Amino acid sequence: MKSLRKFIFIIPLLLVCTVVWGCQSGSDGDDGGVQPSKKGTLRIGSYNVYYCKSNTGTPAYTDQNTQNVATVIDALDYDILSVQELDSGFVDRQNKRYLLADIASKTKKKYRYIYGPAHEFGTASVGVGVLVNADLKVLSTKKVALPGEEKRALLMVEFEDFWFIATHYDLIDANRVESSKIVMQEIKKINKPVYLAGDLNINNTTNEAYNILAQSFVPVTPLTYNDGKVKNTIDYVLYSDNGTGNKPVFKGSKIETEMKLGGKLVLSQVSDHPPIWVNIEK
Structure with a gap:
């Protein structure tokens, strides 16, 4: 295994994505069935996988x-x-496993993986990652440190028409506020639209950390769980045109809470977070 002190990434192939205006909010079906991605769309999202435990x-x-x-x-x-x-x-975790690579190796779809270690424990680390359809092209990557009792990070991935930022904010409010300020500083350095996706540990839209992001970002996934049992969420996909005027068409979005997977596999027992997604018209 290569040194985990280095930022690890694998460069994929070609991305084709045209961003135009329109937005549809809310869910894309609520019958518990898996909602496949729609033809002619790009599906992006976020999933806190709870260390696959x-x-x-x-x-x-x-x-x-x-x-x-x-x-x-x-x-x-x-x-x-x-x-x-x-x-x-x-x-003590499957003898020095590399979890993001392990996940990618078990998917049927071919993914490239980008891992951003955030907090290191000697030669081990915890962090965030991005899985990318192998047919899409990554132009560049960047990792930015964020504050936290356990160190956090932004993992920034550049595509042809936008940047995609993966993150996981700290549990402490002051650190979340500072993290949002860092996000805003970083997007000023780039000249493309931006998607911010991850577990922000923000459970309402009235606090300072969210309001800082709201100066430029808007939510493109629901702010409440679709089953009506939980009235807020901490997992988001946010979009900023970043001063470009680009306004994509969003073709449905959902926070999956009761997705049927077949057999004895129950979604709520896979992780303590639901997966979320949004379809973007190409």
Whole structure:
């Protein structure tokens, strides 16, 4: 295994995405069935995978639990996915596994993976990642440190028509506020639209950390769970035209809470977070 102190990425192939105006908010079906990505769209999203240890009350770092996460990702047919709560190099977790690579190896769809270690423990680390459809082209990548009791990071990935930023904010409010300020500073350095996707640990839209982002970003995934049982969310995909005037057409979005996966696999037992997605018209 290569040194985990280095930012690890793999460069994919070609991205074709044309961004135009229009926005449809809310869910894309609520019958519990898997909503496939629509033809002519790009599906992006976010999933906190809980270190692939399951949400059954009996955590375990097993191949089966990693496979379960991969099954969810395959079912939702993502093109670009922000992945949080990843680890690499821990002796007690399947002998120094590289979790993002393990997830990618178990999906049926071919993904390239980009890992951004945020907090290091000797030669091991935890961090965030991005899975990218192998047919899409990555132009550049950048990692930016964020504050946290456990260090956090922005993992920035440039595509032809936009930047995609994966992140996982800290639990402390002051650190979230500072993180949002850093996001705003970073997007001023680039001249493309931006998607910010991840677990922001922000459960309402009236606090300072969210309001800082709202100076430029708008939510393109629902702000409440679709099943009506939970009235807020901490997992987001936000969009900023970043001064370009580009206004994409969003063809449905959802926070999956009761997705049927077949067999005995129950979505709520795979992770303690639901996967979220939005379709963007190409």
